Amino acid sequence: MSLLEIREVSRAFGGVVAVDRVSLAVEPGAFLGLIGPNGAGKTTLLRLTCGLERPDGGSIRFDGRDVTRLPPHRRAQRGLVLTHQVVRPFRDLTLTDNVLLGAAREFGRDPLRALATFAYRDRRAEAEALLARVGIADFAGRTAAEVPLGILKRMQIARALATGPRLLLLDEPLAGLNQTEARAIGDLLTRLHDEGLTLVLIEHNLAEVLRIARRLAVLDRGRLLAEGEPEAVMRDPAVRRAYLGEAA
Amino acid sequence: MDAYLTSLLTFVAINVTLALGLNLITGFCGQVSLGHAAFFGAGAYAAALVTTAGHPFALGLLAAMATAGVLGLVVGLASLRVREDFLAITTMGAGFLFLGFVRKQEWLGGEFGIPGIRPPFGPEGMAILAVASALLVWAAGIAVRRSWMGRIFLAIARDEEAASSLGIDTARFKLAAFLLGTVSAGLAGAVYAHVVQLIVPDAFGFIQSITILAMVVVGGIGSNLGAVAGAVLLTLLPEMFRFVDTYKLLVYGGLLILVMHLSPDGLVGIARRLLGAVRR
Ligand SMILES: Nc1ncnc2c1ncn2[C@@H]1O[C@H](COP(=O)(O)OP(=O)(O)O)[C@@H](O)[C@H]1O
Ligand SMILES: [Mg+2]
Numbered sequence: 001m002s003l004l005e006i007r008e009v010s011r012a013f014g015g016v017v018a019v020d021r022v023s024l025a026v027e028p029g030a031f032l033g034l035i036g037p038n039g040a041g042k043t044t045l046l047r048l049t050c051g052l053e054r055p056d057g058g059s060i061r062f063d064g065r066d067v068t069r070l071p072p073h074r075r076a077q078r079g080l081v082l083t084h085q086v087v088r089p090f091r092d093l094t095l096t097d098n099v100l101l102g103a104a105r106e107f108g109r110d111p112l113r114a115l116a117t118f119a120y121r122d123r124r125a126e127a128e129a130l131l132a133r134v135g136i137a138d139f140a141g142r143t144a145a146e147v148p149l150g151i152l153k154r155m156q157i158a159r160a161l162a163t164g165p166r167l168l169l170l171d172e173p174l175a176g177l178n179q180t181e182a183r184a185i186g187d188l189l190t191r192l193h194d195e196g197l198t199l200v201l202i203e204h205n206l207a208e209v210l211r212i213a214r215r216l217a218v219l220d221r222g223r224l225l226a227e228g229e230p231e232a233v234m235r236d237p238a239v240r241r242a243y244l245g246e247a248a
Numbered sequence: 249m250d251a252y253l254t255s256l257l258t259f260v261a262i263n264v265t266l267a268l269g270l271n272l273i274t275g276f277c278g279q280v281s282l283g284h285a286a287f288f289g290a291g292a293y294a295a296a297l298v299t300t301a302g303h304p305f306a307l308g309l310l311a312a313m314a315t316a317g318v319l320g321l322v323v324g325l326a327s328l329r330v331r332e333d334f335l336a337i338t339t340m341g342a343g344f345l346f347l348g349f350v351r352k353q354e355w356l357g358g359e360f361g362i363p364g365i366r367p368p369f370g371p372e373g374m375a376i377l378a379v380a381s382a383l384l385v386w387a388a389g390i391a392v393r394r395s396w397m398g399r400i401f402l403a404i405a406r407d408e409e410a411a412s413s414l415g416i417d418t419a420r421f422k423l424a425a426f427l428l429g430t431v432s433a434g435l436a437g438a439v440y441a442h443v444v445q446l447i448v449p450d451a452f453g454f455i456q457s458i459t460i461l462a463m464v465v466v467g468g469i470g471s472n473l474g475a476v477a478g479a480v481l482l483t484l485l486p487e488m489f490r491f492v493d494t495y496k497l498l499v500y501g502g503l504l505i506l507v508m509h510l511s512p513d514g515l516v517g518i519a520r521r522l523l524g525a526v527r528r
Contacts, residue, residue: 105415
């Protein structure tokens with residue numbers, strides 16, 4: 001059974017059809033690269049998947065259950081977690097505190113328990129371990145406002161990991177980074193995948209996606225052009241047209 | 249104690265209670281409210297109705313907190329449906345609605361309010377009660393700050409969408425903030441009604457709401473200590489300078505804008521920077 005099953009999902013903004021009857025399945029343990037030209041609807045598709053946008057039509061199943069009508073926090077509670085295209089750190093908090101907030105999921109539906117729970121010492125250690133896991137332990141005590149984008153991108157992954165995701169949706173985690181940094185985060189994602197995490201990755205850096213993703217899906221003007229093994233997808237004439245068209 | 253000082257202490261404590269309550273909603277959880285005085289008023293009226301009907305003061309207290317809390321949940325629920333930038337207008341509207349309603353109700357005394365509210369204690373006793381209420385809400389504020397609730401409020405205040413992406417039911421926590429803050433206002437209202445012994449609708453209007461917000465902002469938004477400092481300062485200011493009392497809206501509105509521009513974290517922020525400079 002697929003972990004995520006998107007069926008005939010559409011979303012329009014005014015006259016613009018951002019996502020047009022897209023169907024897509026993600027198997028447990030998959031590492032899917034989602035590519036396509038700017039404005040193709042990639043971000044919208046992931047926002048629909050995690051509940052930050054509501055579809056005009058179609059359905060989304062996660063882990064065998066229909067989540068189409070569930071609000072984002074309920075989907076996150078079930079392990080469907082998105083890291084945003086624009087990094088959204090809590091700027092005045094330290095990186096440890098930022099990651100710590102990922103653990104708020106446990107109290108996320110219960111204000112009374114949240115009020116009654118003071119101790120986060122052991123969780124602080126967990127948060128620091130996650131920072132180490134994404135390779136930025138040295139920055140633990142710095143506030144998010146003080147550190148460069150590359151560090152924030154990693155922090156955002158650590159914070160998402162703190163929620164205990166079963167499917168991690170990453171919206172351009174490499175954007176804005178230089179080649180070395182991008183490669184390092186690519187390696188990090190590969191490691192997370194090897195450890196058993198299921199990933200969907202939107203990425204513009206085609207070379208890097210082809211290096212790390214095991215499957216590829218291509219969106220163009222809201223439509224799913226192709227989906228499958230990376231080499232096969234890249235040979236697809238429709239895909240070549242969309243990409244060469246953009247390059248021209 | 250001198251009668252004047254006793255009464256001053258009482259009003260300081262009532263305002264501290266109000267400011268700490270609003271700080272939970274606006275300071276910690278980031279939900280602007282321009283109608284906090286309505287919940288203060290709801291508490292005052294509820295308590296006055298109960299005790300003027302001959303019931304014990306404790307029952308009045310409970311009724312005040314329950315009434316204010318229920319109204320707080322209603323306004324909170326309404327605020328969930330509006331975009332963030334309309335929250336100020338919604339809460340302001342709720343304040344005007346409350347005032348308009350009370351003014352027209354004969355059983356609430358209409359424009360003339362409710363007279364003859366008998367205090368359960370003498371002036372000193374009432375001062376102690378007011379201070380105890382303030383301390384109780386202060387303790388609640390510290391508990392919120394130190395617990396996961398405070399962390400979650402902070403996340404919601406900073407970036408609601410990011411918070412919901414982390415599995416936080418932002419609606420539920422916003423309602424919790426409204427509930428805690430408005431129950432505190434109800435408590436303050438009950439004490440206030442039995443101190444002044446005559447309540448009129450005008451005491452719970454827009455000017456009072458702005459005054460409470462100014463206390464929170466001037467003291468340092470999102471800080472319990474700031475709310476206390478702001479409440480003390482803005483209660484004493486009109487006592488020291490009579491003109492402040494006459495031009496309250498102007499002075500407090502001006503202070504609000506000034507502080508937001510010069511030191512968004514208020515007096516507490518200034519103190520923190522001064523301390524930092526001294527240490528260095
Ligand atoms: N909130 C929105 N309001 C209006 N138009 C939007 C909104 N979000 C996306 N769009 C439009 O939908 C299309 C797809 O956008 P997006 O999903 O961000 O594409 P991508 O991530 O592939 O670059 C674009 O034309 C964009 O302008
Ligand atoms: Mg995008």
